[in-house]
Amino acid sequence: MSILKNAIISALGVEAVFDGNNYPASMDFCVVPRGKFVDAAKAMKKVHALLAAEWASDESQLGRGFGVFACYRWGAEYLIVKIELPYDDPIFASITNKFMPAYRFERQMKSLMGVVPVGHPDLRPWIKFEDWPEDAWPLRKSFDALKPMPRVAGEYKFVRAEGEGVYEIPVGPVHAGIIEPGHFRFQAVGEDILNLEERLGYVHKGIEKRFEALSWQEGSRLAGRVSGDTTVAHSLAYCMALETMTGCRVPERAQWLRALFLERERIANHLGDLGAICNDAAFAFMLYQMSRLKEIMLRTNHKLFGHRFMMDRIIPGGVSVDIGPDGRELILSELKKLLKEFNRLVIIYDENSSLEDRVRETGILIPEKARELCAVGIVARASGLNLDCRTQNPFPPYDRIGVNVPVLISGDVHARAWVRVEEVRESIRIIREIINALPSGAISAEAGIPAPDTSGFSAVEGWRGEIVYWLQAGPNSEVNRCMVRDPSSVNWLGLEQAVLGNIVPDFPLCNKSFNQSYSGHDL
Amino acid sequence: MKILNQILRTGIVTEALPPEVEEEIKAVGTKLEEAIRRRFSRSLTIRQVDAGSCNGCELEIHAINNPIYNCERFGMHFTASPRFADMLLVTGPVTRNMEIALRRTYDSTPTPKLVVAAGDCGCNGGIFGETYASLGGIDKVIPVDVYIPGCPPTPIALLHGILKAVEVK
Numbered sequence: 001m002s003i004l005k006n007a008i009i010s011a012l013g014v015e016a017v018f019d020g021n022n023y024p025a026s027m028d029f030c031v032v033p034r035g036k037f038v039d040a041a042k043a044m045k046k047v048h049a050l051l052a053a054e055w056a057s058d059e060s061q062l063g064r065g066f067g068v069f070a071c072y073r074w075g076a077e078y079l080i081v082k083i084e085l086p087y088d089d090p091i092f093a094s095i096t097n098k099f100m101p102a103y104r105f106e107r108q109m110k111s112l113m114g115v116v117p118v119g120h121p122d123l124r125p126w127i128k129f130e131d132w133p134e135d136a137w138p139l140r141k142s143f144d145a146l147k148p149m150p151r152v153a154g155e156y157k158f159v160r161a162e163g164e165g166v167y168e169i170p171v172g173p174v175h176a177g178i179i180e181p182g183h184f185r186f187q188a189v190g191e192d193i194l195n196l197e198e199r200l201g202y203v204h205k206g207i208e209k210r211f212e213a214l215s216w217q218e219g220s221r222l223a224g225r226v227s228g229d230t231t232v233a234h235s236l237a238y239c240m241a242l243e244t245m246t247g248c249r250v251p252e253r254a255q256w257l258r259a260l261f262l263e264r265e266r267i268a269n270h271l272g273d274l275g276a277i278c279n280d281a282a283f284a285f286m287l288y289q290m291s292r293l294k295e296i297m298l299r300t301n302h303k304l305f306g307h308r309f310m311m312d313r314i315i316p317g318g319v320s321v322d323i324g325p326d327g328r329e330l331i332l333s334e335l336k337k338l339l340k341e342f343n344r345l346v347i348i349y350d351e352n353s354s355l356e357d358r359v360r361e362t363g364i365l366i367p368e369k370a371r372e373l374c375a376v377g378i379v380a381r382a383s384g385l386n387l388d389c390r391t392q393n394p395f396p397p398y399d400r401i402g403v404n405v406p407v408l409i410s411g412d413v414h415a416r417a418w419v420r421v422e423e424v425r426e427s428i429r430i431i432r433e434i435i436n437a438l439p440s441g442a443i444s445a446e447a448g449i450p451a452p453d454t455s456g457f458s459a460v461e462g463w464r465g466e467i468v469y470w471l472q473a474g475p476n477s478e479v480n481r482c483m484v485r486d487p488s489s490v491n492w493l494g495l496e497q498a499v500l501g502n503i504v505p506d507f508p509l510c511n512k513s514f515n516q517s518y519s520g521h522d523l
Numbered sequence: 524m525k526i527l528n529q530i531l532r533t534g535i536v537t538e539a540l541p542p543e544v545e546e547e548i549k550a551v552g553t554k555l556e557e558a559i560r561r562r563f564s565r566s567l568t569i570r571q572v573d574a575g576s577c578n579g580c581e582l583e584i585h586a587i588n589n590p591i592y593n594c595e596r597f598g599m600h601f602t603a604s605p606r607f608a609d610m611l612l613v614t615g616p617v618t619r620n621m622e623i624a625l626r627r628t629y630d631s632t633p634t635p636k637l638v639v640a641a642g643d644c645g646c647n648g649g650i651f652g653e654t655y656a657s658l659g660g661i662d663k664v665i666p667v668d669v670y671i672p673g674c675p676p677t678p679i680a681l682l683h684g685i686l687k688a689v690e691v692k
Contacts, residue, residue: 129620138655149619149655173624176603178571178584181621202620203575206656222650228579228675272585291589298586308677309579519577 002028003047004072004079011043012036019082023244023456028079034092040081041070041095049074050374051099052459053468053485054106056113058141059084061474062453066090066115069483070102071457071468076392078459080470085115094120101374101490112208113139127201127522130154138209139481145209161187161194169504173202180518184507191503196496204522211482216242216449217316219479223469224311226484227520232258232265233462234520235314238482239447240395241469242316245456246448253441254318255396260434261310261319263427266463268297270420270427271342273515277417278349280509281358289345293338300334318444328435335428346421359414363510365498366411375494377465377487378423379514381407382415383494389461401433411498416513423463449477462487464517486520551682552597558689559598563609567599567689570608570632574625574661575651576615579675580642584612586678594682605629610637610688616648616657617664629665637688640667641681643674 005028008016015033022029032040044051049072057067065087071080085092094117096102106117107126114137117123128136131151137143166189173181183199207226211219223238224231236258243250250258275290298308304327305313313321323331349355365375367384380387390403406422408415450456450473460467465487474480495514499507559567571584587594588601602608605628617625629638640661643649648659661667671684 136655143655145654147655148653148658173621174572174605174628178573178581178588178601180573180576180578180581181624202624203573203615203618204620204656205575205616205618205651206654207651209656210651210654225577225579225650225674228577229582231579272582288590291585292591295586295589295591302677309582309675311579311674517578 002077004028004044004049004074004077005030007043007047007049008032008040008079008081011039016040021454022080023454024458027457028077029082030079031082031084034083034085037068037070037081037083038093038095038098041098044072044079044081045098047074049079050371051095051101052078052374052466053470053483053489054095054102054109055470055483055485056109056115056139057472057481057483058113058139059480060087060141061480066113068092068109068115069470070095071470073459078393078457080457090115091118092116093118096120099374100372101493104489104493113137124157127204129201130156138206143209145206145213156199158185158199159195159197163189165189166194182518186504186507188504191505193499193502193504193507196499196507198492198496200492200518201522203519205519207523208482208484212479214479216447216479219482220314220316221312223484224314226523227486227488227517228309229269230265230462230464230467230486230517230520231309231311232261232314233460233467234484234486235312236262237458237460237462237467237469238471239314239316240458240460241456241471242450243447243456244458245450245454245471245473248317248445248447250318251442251445252396252439253322254443254445256434256438257319257321257323257443258314259395259397260323260431261305261313262460262462263431263434264297264301265310267338267424267427268294268301269463270424271297273512274349274417274420276515277359277413277509277512278355280512281355283352283355286345286349293341296334296338300330304330315444316447318442320444322443323438328438331431331435335431339425339428342424349417349421356414358506358509359417359513360412361410362413362506363498363502363513364410364412365494367409369497370411370494373493373497374490376490377461378416378419378463379487379491379494380465381405382419383411384409387466389459389466393459397434397437400437401430403430413509413513452477464488464515465491484520484523486517486523488516488518488521492516492521547679548592548682551679551686555597555599555682555686555689558686562689563598565598567610567685568602568608569599569610569612569685570602570605570628571612572614572625572628574613574615574621574645574664575618575657576642576644580614580645583675583678583681584614584641587681592678592682599685605631606633608632608636610639610685611665612639612641612685613661613665613667614641614645616644616651616659617661619656619658622658622664625661625664637669638665638667639669639671639684639688641671641676641684643672646670646672649674
């Protein structure tokens with residue numbers, strides 16, 4: 001049945017110990033000897049698994065050293081492989097050669113936790129800036145999170161391209177538009193991009209460390225602010241991971257309402273993105289049309305749920321707002337109007353040849369590359385990967401209603417825009433079904449507190465893609481570790497690949513079609 | 524030609540505003556317009572700086588540019604360069620990694636300049652607090668004239684806050 005588990009067993013035999021303190025119980029979790037981490041990765045590669053996340057946890061308060069975790073995914077299955085490192089010898093073998101996204105995960109683990117991936121090709125710090133003290137490892141228990149860090153001298157070495165006519169364009173961190181800060185370094189010849197290097201970490205707010213200072217309840221508010229545009233999906237992923245640990249049974253009505261919020265968030269963001277993509281192709285008309293439709297949705301959210309983005313509406317154990325008959329009527333009539341106008345605008349997008357000229361065959365992420373990078377969400381679906389947690393790991397009502405997942409293979413700006421178009425239509429259908437079949441009953445249950453030394457996992461499909469949370473309870477049932485993996489953590493790598501060979505003026509267009517979160521990545 | 528016709532037809536639909544909203548926006552807008560006319564010769568130029576926000580505030584700042592609020596009609600607009608700006612609209616708890624960039628942006632803005640801190644995080648650090656990575660509110664790094672609380676502040680709250688800043692100095 002379980003392909004990943006079988007692959008690990010046949011590769012490692014009794015050396016892989018399957019553990020029961022980890023939730024949900026439907027998921028496999030195994031501890032392997034430190035020297036077998038790469039062997040496990042090889043076995044996973046062989047069965048075509050994707051790497052969903054890799055992270056470390058300081059388990060000194062649980063009487064152990066460091067835990068290093070790799071989470072693999074194949075279709076609906078997830079499997080976590082863990083190795084344990086002694087506190088005074090925190091080294092392990094890198095799996096970057098096997099799985100590309102480990103490149104960033106491992107740099108980040110080394111920077112923030114101080115565990116060293118031996119054999120990693122690039123050990124420059126990530127998130128950690130050159131002016132941090134070298135021994136500042138915020139995720140270690142010994143680190144005092146409340147103390148301001150001094151600044152030290154240091155230099156970050158960007159990758160250099162040399163040759164006749166090669167020049168460099170530095171951009172950011174403060175960008176021209178109203179967007180988040182980050183730094184991009186282009187090497188170009190004429191107008192063609194030879195190389196793009198991202199340097200992120202400007203909005204590192206110490207979120208993962210912050211979780212450890214908060215209660216389990218407060219954690220859901222913080223999760224809702226990891227990335228402001230994905231507040232529903234992030235707080236939902238956090239709550240679901242917590243609920244698996246405490247055995248909390250969320251009432252059915254609450255689950256349906258959660259799906260309703262999730263789909264409304266998806267539509268609103270896709271509308272905003274479609275407008276923004278067209279705007280960067282000098283078609284401002286669409287920006288104003290789409291932002292008008294988005295605004296109408298946000299107003300309805302405010303009217304019905306008390307918040308335009310529905311922040312803090314998902315709480316551990318359920319949801320904090322209900323919907324009455326009037327609200328249901330309002331949503332249905334709004335959707336009818338929305339769909340009509342949206343379809344009319346899509347025709348204009350589709351028939352505009354100058355727009356087509358810009359968005360087609362621009363910023364291509366080929367399917368092979370997307371798979372190699374373990375891309376997720378809209379980016380993956382525009383590059384031929386059929387990945388969607390709503391169909392592969394559904395919670396009610398998705399197991400009843402089902403989701404038609406659009407998959408395109410051209411991997412260009414147009415494909416990423418078109419996946420959004422199809423998803424808006426599909427989300428409208430889903431919301432209609434939810435409204436018509438919403439079960440009655442309570443909207444929340446007691447969430448409870450997890451037992452010491454247990455861990456919980458969840459994967460939720462946000463509008464950008466799969467969001468992964470891993471929670472670990474310490475010896476006194478407090479938050480020992482909260483690992484957050486926003487889709488941006490992997491998809492930012494895709495942008496670097498997609499722009500190669502494109503012209504510099506097309507970069508904003510490519511970037512907008514990816515629209516990755518800085519805050520969700522920098523954490 | 525067919526496309527142009529469609530654009531024109533749909534374009535007119537854009538102007539329709541819900542009456543109750545129209546009133547609220549007009550009330551603050553008229554005052555804004557008057558203040559901007561008096562103090563900034565009809566043109567208030569704003570540079571927005573994200574000093575570490577979760578992007579929630581940015582979404583609402585985008586919203587005041589949408590056709591419903593259409594803030595440009597009151598004489599305000601956003602600029603790419605701090606050198607042209609009359610006002611810095613700053614969001615987020617200031618992260619340690621953004622502190623230098625924020626100071627430089629502030630220094631690049633010609634005096635007299637207005638600084639508006641938008642959102643709970645910009646006011647006092649919000650849920651992120653003051654830690655090794657987050658320095659807290661904007662006024663920990665640069666002087667602030669007006670604070671706009673909210674998580675995130677609604678577009679109307681943002682317009683009110685900007686109005687307050689224009690009237691203050």
